[in-house]
Amino acid sequence: MPELPEVETIASQLRNGNETAPSLVGQVILGADLCWARSLAAPDPETFYLTIKGRQVTGISRRGKFLLINLEDQALVIHLRMSGDIRVEPGQNVLREMPIQPHDRMIINFESGWRMAFNDTRKFGRVWLTDDVQRLLQRLGPEPFDPSLDEKRFSEMLHNRKRIIKPLLMDQHFLSGLGNIYTDEALFRSNLHPLRIASTLSNEEAGRLLRKIREVLQSGIDHNGSSIDWVYRGGNFQNHFQVYARVGKACYVCGTPIEKITVGQRGTHYCPACQIKPDEKTD
DNA sequence: CACGTCACCTGCGTGC
């Protein structure tokens, strides 16, 4: 579910607090409850409980789709996968303690009385407690907003790959942060067909694609991410989708009905008039 | 290296 903009939104809310919850930075951990054992990827539960107790949150950030909660010399790393979500709410021994919700997989209790709940309907999400974040995330591709990722370098990355562009963009080892929605939106805004072969993109097309990827991700962040299906996080970028979930509706640019095909086992939305494959041009 | 398939899970909408 969450892609870069949603994780970025969650990270910034945990870092800065919001109307309903304080910042987690500076808070000291009282203990943790693991409600679904497999949500904890590492270490084993006993080591986890002993290690996390008493740690202070020293910072919160994001890398790709991973949420990083720094705890002095350790870090709590969370990947929300398809259905994960984070809540911060009043916890134990506090007035107005909130009830545990269905699908809560892990609870982190703070000395302040607040708690952080990791909720994950489909149980795909994972949590790590590690002293070596670098090693855990070493295989991730560059951040889309990395200043050292310029159009020339991006173009070279694409020219080395004889893969279909959409699954390549979603490959976290190639580029980190894009998922199914933002990839479809970026390709539409770049006028590129999702089945194009990466190595065939011209330098101009590659540069345009990088600019549009950044544009759509930034727009997602500015709107606090997307809220769709039963997972609501307060974002409203779903109101700005141009192709995702718009099958059969008129393209905002040319009026042609948006189509949906399967690419790499993923539902893929595009405008058949705006996103033409070069070998399909008829003139 | 690139691609397809499956596994991991639950819940919702659709059509019979």
Added chain:
DNA sequence: TGCACGCAGGTGACGT
């Protein structure tokens, strides 16, 4: 109403 089925913002392990 019941139920089978397809589908869903993700990723890794396989086999070809």
